[in-house]
Amino acid sequence: MGSLSYARTSGTALDFKAADMMRDDLLHARARLAPNDVVVTHVWGPCPRCKDPIDVLQAFHPNGDEPAPDGAAPYPVDVACDCAAPWHGGAxxxxxxxxxxxxxxxxxxxxLF
Ligand SMILES: [Zn+2]
Ligand SMILES: [Zn+2]
Incomplete structure (x- = not known):
């Protein structure tokens, strides 16, 4: 993958790929409820675009407009590739x-966290 250059990439195709990789147990994702309705998510495994390892921990605070997650339905998260590969040339x-x-x-x- 050493020739893949940095490009802002998003869209349904990438989302589907990520979902496929999660189903195939390559990409892993877990969410948990923290105090004060904060949701903490952890996504790790290969990036669906560059395949380099990523490890993304995020915390989401309630915005007041939406009901607090109840821990039953999956939590939708936007994940940005944070791989450490030096060759993408990102700014x-x-x-x-x-x-x-x-x-x-x-x-x-x-x-599990
Ligand atoms: Zn990537
Ligand atoms: Zn990468």
Whole structure:
């Protein structure tokens, strides 16, 4: 994958690919409810675009407009590739290949974190 250059990439095709990779147990995602209705999500595994390992931990605070998640339905999360590969040539210090994808993250037992 050393020749893949940085490109801002998102869209349904990438979302589907990420979902497929999760179904195939390549890409992993877990969400849990933290105090004060904060949702913490963890996504790790190969990026659906560049295939480099990513490890993205995010916390979402309730915005007041939506009902608090009950831990039953998956939590939709936008995940940005944060791989450490030096060859994409991205301008951002965050690294990554520029891919952003949406993933339905299932809630799990808190002990798995
Ligand atoms: Zn990537
Ligand atoms: Zn990469």
């Amino acid at each position: 951002s210090d965050m690294g990554g290949c520029g891919a952003t994808f949406r993933l339905e993250v299932p809630f799990s037992d808190p002990s």
